[in-house]
Amino acid sequence: xxxxxxxxxxxxxxxxxxxxxxxxxxxxxxxxxxxxxxxxxxxxxxxxxxxxxxxxxxxxxxxxxxxxxxxxxxxxxxxxxxxxxxxxxxxxxxxxxxxxxxxxxxxxxxxxxxxxxxxxxxxxxxxxxxxxxxxxxxxxxxxxxxxxxxxxxxxxxxxxxxxxxxxxxxxxxxxxxxxxxxxxxxxxxxxxxxxxxxxxxxxxxxxxxxxxxxxxxxxxxxxxxxxxxxxxxxxxxxxxxxxxxxxxxxxxxxxxxxxxxxxxxxxxxxxxxxxxxxxxxxxxxxxxxxxxxxxxxxxxxxxxxxxxxxxxxxxxxxxxxxxxxxxxxxxxxxxxxxxxxxxxxxxxxxxxxxxxxxxxxxxxxxxxxxxxxxxxxxxxxxxxxxxxxxxxxxxxxxxxxxxxxxxxxxxxxxxxxxxxxxxxxxxxxxxxxxxxxxxxxxxxxxxxxxxxxxxxxxxxxxxxxxxxxxxxxxxxxxxxxxxxxxxxxxxxxxxxxxxxxxxxxxxxxxxxxxxxxxxxxxxxxxxxxxxxxxxxxxxxxxxxxxxxxxxxxxxxxxxxxxxxxxxxxxxxx
Amino acid sequence: xxxxxxxxxxxxxxxxxxxxxxxxxxxxxxxxxxxxxxxxxxxxxxxxxxxxxxxxxxxxxxxxxxxxxxxxxxxxxxxxxxxxxxxxxxxxxxxxxxxxxxxxxxxxxxxxxxxxxxxxxxxxxxxxxxxxxxxxxxxxxxxxxxxxxxxxxxxxxxxxxxxxxxxxxxxxxxxxxxxxxxxxxxxxxxxxxxxxxxxxxxxxxxxxxxxxxxxxxxxxxxxxxxxxxxxxxxxxxxxxxxxxxxxxxx
Numbered sequence: 001x002x003x004x005x006x007x008x009x010x011x012x013x014x015x016x017x018x019x020x021x022x023x024x025x026x027x028x029x030x031x032x033x034x035x036x037x038x039x040x041x042x043x044x045x046x047x048x049x050x051x052x053x054x055x056x057x058x059x060x061x062x063x064x065x066x067x068x069x070x071x072x073x074x075x076x077x078x079x080x081x082x083x084x085x086x087x088x089x090x091x092x093x094x095x096x097x098x099x100x101x102x103x104x105x106x107x108x109x110x111x112x113x114x115x116x117x118x119x120x121x122x123x124x125x126x127x128x129x130x131x132x133x134x135x136x137x138x139x140x141x142x143x144x145x146x147x148x149x150x151x152x153x154x155x156x157x158x159x160x161x162x163x164x165x166x167x168x169x170x171x172x173x174x175x176x177x178x179x180x181x182x183x184x185x186x187x188x189x190x191x192x193x194x195x196x197x198x199x200x201x202x203x204x205x206x207x208x209x210x211x212x213x214x215x216x217x218x219x220x221x222x223x224x225x226x227x228x229x230x231x232x233x234x235x236x237x238x239x240x241x242x243x244x245x246x247x248x249x250x251x252x253x254x255x256x257x258x259x260x261x262x263x264x265x266x267x268x269x270x271x272x273x274x275x276x277x278x279x280x281x282x283x284x285x286x287x288x289x290x291x292x293x294x295x296x297x298x299x300x301x302x303x304x305x306x307x308x309x310x311x312x313x314x315x316x317x318x319x320x321x322x323x324x325x326x327x328x329x330x331x332x333x334x335x336x337x338x339x340x341x342x343x344x345x346x347x348x349x350x351x352x353x354x355x356x357x358x359x360x361x362x363x364x365x366x367x368x369x370x371x372x373x374x375x376x377x378x379x380x381x382x383x384x385x386x387x388x389x390x391x392x393x394x395x396x397x398x399x400x401x402x403x404x405x406x407x408x409x410x411x412x413x414x415x416x417x418x419x420x421x422x423x424x425x426x427x428x429x430x431x432x433x434x435x436x437x438x439x440x441x442x443x444x445x446x447x448x449x450x451x452x453x454x455x456x457x458x459x460x461x462x463x464x465x466x467x468x469x470x471x472x473x474x475x476x477x478x479x480x481x482x483x484x485x486x487x488x489x490x491x492x493x494x495x496x497x498x499x500x501x502x503x504x505x506x507x508x509x510x511x512x513x514x515x516x517x518x519x520x521x522x523x524x525x526x527x528x529x530x531x532x533x534x535x536x537x538x539x540x541x542x543x544x545x546x547x548x549x550x551x552x553x554x555x556x557x558x559x560x561x562x563x564x565x566x567x568x569x570x571x572x573x
Numbered sequence: 574x575x576x577x578x579x580x581x582x583x584x585x586x587x588x589x590x591x592x593x594x595x596x597x598x599x600x601x602x603x604x605x606x607x608x609x610x611x612x613x614x615x616x617x618x619x620x621x622x623x624x625x626x627x628x629x630x631x632x633x634x635x636x637x638x639x640x641x642x643x644x645x646x647x648x649x650x651x652x653x654x655x656x657x658x659x660x661x662x663x664x665x666x667x668x669x670x671x672x673x674x675x676x677x678x679x680x681x682x683x684x685x686x687x688x689x690x691x692x693x694x695x696x697x698x699x700x701x702x703x704x705x706x707x708x709x710x711x712x713x714x715x716x717x718x719x720x721x722x723x724x725x726x727x728x729x730x731x732x733x734x735x736x737x738x739x740x741x742x743x744x745x746x747x748x749x750x751x752x753x754x755x756x757x758x759x760x761x762x763x764x765x766x767x768x769x770x771x772x773x774x775x776x777x778x779x780x781x782x783x784x785x786x787x788x789x790x791x792x793x794x795x796x797x798x799x800x801x802x803x804x805x806x807x808x809x810x811x812x813x814x815x816x817x818x819x820x821x822x823x
């Protein structure tokens with residue numbers, strides 16, 4: 001994906017791939033699932049990002065929101081498909097990746113083994129750089145390991161994905177703290193030519209209300225980190241979680257699972273404005289977690305230094321603010337109390353600025369703590385790049401992966417002395433639009449699939465169940481409309497692999513049959529009255545070649561003559 | 574096309590790339606699978622050529638309507654098969670030797686089931702009643718007709734004509750189109766049969782009428798038409814009888 005940039009070549013991607021910050025080849029792996037090539041599907045995902053199983057579980061799936069199938073019935077269950085193929089691959093035993101030979105000698109240091117750092121390391125290692133990742137904690141994975149609870153993302157899944165990254169020869173050094181054990185100078189002295197900061201946002205945001213220092217108030221990030229395996233934490237009987245994001249839901253469910261009798265989530269807006277995934281909210285409700293909306297904490301009341309209650313103000317919703325959500329406005333004299341013995345604020349995270357080298361820190365009050373170029377992720381120090389949550393504020397795994405990939409391209413170009421800005425792949429991506437106003441939508445009938453409940457099964461039944469699941473997956477994958485041009489999925493290298501229609505202009509009579517037949521509208525008559533194929537759009541189906549009255553259209557890879565030869569050899573047998 | 578009845582029939586199966594997965598296939602040895610990218614990609618002339626080259630049956634496998642990867646490739650295949658069956662019937666070969674199978678990914682039966690079923694159906698049909706020479710002549714004529722402009726353009730335009738409108742703002746009902754297709758297929762088949770026959774040696778109208786089993790006046794009408802199109806020319810006159818010879822069609 002890197003360095004192969006010829007000027008002005010636009011890239012036509014389907015909406016799902018455009019929406020994905022990491023531009024994962026969704027159509028490609030969905031096509032492979034249609035052919036039941038699950039292992040190859042994982043390979044296709046790994047070409048774009050190293051975490052198929054993790055994203056199959058916890059991604060907020062912007063691809064599904066963009067899916068054009070929504071116009072018909074509902075989006076293709078892309079995330080579920082990804083999870084299934086990744087799980088199948090892991091259960092059957094992951095193929096041990098070959099270490100990539102080191103083509104270049106420039107060493108690259110990456111600070112932080114979270115999704116952004118690991119992705120950058122993965123991409124750079126694939127290019128052939130010796131990469132070292134430095135991690136402060138005992139285990140790599142960052143938030144994926146420490147803050148996403150086990151019931152959403154199993155630790156062995158994270159370990160498995162990181163093992164793959166280690167396989168291709170990325171060195172991960174844990175227990176090394178930046179600022180204490182290493183600095184920019186020490187890294188440069190050790191021969192590292194480029195540094196990528198991906199330390200994320202580690203500190204929980206403060207509530208800024210009186211009583212925050214009482215015993216029993218613990219920030220959601222710290223709380224979740226303390227629940228990681230091997231650690232012990234006692235939860236209160238009645239727990240209030242403040243906030244409406246995924247972290248809040250995770251903390252609330254975790255507290256419930258750890259034995260809290262009653263867990264409530266206090267959120268200052270209403271349910272529609274909650275940033276948490278709707279599915280997660282439903283699960284939390286199933287777990288018996290109570291939601292109190294339009295309640296903002298005013299102060300935390302203590303007794304003998306311990307939390308006794310949270311006092312809240314009732315809110316009402318006003319005009320939408322710049323985030324598009326309606327702004328909560330406090331109602332005067334609406335104070336009310338919830339009796340709790342533990343408060344978990346989950347309002348978001350901020351960068352731990354004390355760790356950062358002072359020259360990187362943004363001097364201005366407003367804006368992110370590190371100023372980076374949004375396109376190239378350069379900082380004000382040459383050779384030092386920063387990306388992921390640390391530069392953009394807390395976001396999601398997939399956005400961090402996107403930043404990691406972006407950084408890898410920049411670092412590669414920086415080390416090769418190329419222009420960092422010219423022809424960035426990110427800028428050339430164009431969405432295919434034909435699927436949106438398309439006759440296809442009338443032709444594809446509505447169809448819903450029945451979800452399969454996962455029951456408790458014996459071994460034999462489980463095998464049958466998996467078989468059914470695979471078939472279900474194939475069925476689900478078939479719902480993909482294939483909005484993009486050729487998905488380069490490797491489904492059948494010999495057959496399609498970018499087969500394209502070619503027009504013999506001397507034979508074309510301009511009858512327009514091909515233009516009518518082409519399912520994607522890739523053929524148009526040009527000013528000479530001759531059919532012209534838009535190679536960018538052509539999917540290589542060959543319908544035009546099969547119907548062209550003058551046989552002026554032929555296929556590059558699988559022409560009629562080749563099919564005939566195949567027939568003859570088949571009949572000779 | 575000829576087969577000994579104790580041998581299983583030779584079946585060629587053109588299968589859509591997406592239709593069945595390799596895992597789901599256990600196929601009888603007399604069925605040869607050729608993967609094409611979409612079943613709609615099958616050129617009608619190619620199917621006939623497969624028969625000419627000795628296949629006893631041709632099975633086309635595609636995806637059920639909402640599932641086609643190329644929107645309506647399967648429907649294009651359906652139209653082509655409809656026309657091909659007419660051509661086969663004219664050529665004297667049982668139309669049942671050609672089958673279009675559209676499957677869905679949720680199908681319980683694997684491909685082997687359908688392959689066996691079709692293989693048995695073809696086996697029951699046995700040998701073609703026609704002689705080898707005649708069958709070859711008929712099939713070649715059918716193939717030539719299927720590769721010529723008129724049928725192809727009609728096939729390519731069928732959807733547009735029956736579902737939308739033609740250039741004059743008319744919508745043709747399906748039955749009407751079917752009747753039209755019938756006429757044109759028959760006419761094209763006869764013309765290309767004449768072309769085939771006259772390719773070897775010059776024929777008179779009377780001889781042609783005998784060979785084709787139709788009235789001499791009808792043959793003459795076709796010949797007039799073909800001369801206009803440059804398919805045939807007057808070779809010489811024997812006594813008072815003109816003899817015609819085929820011209821090379823481009």
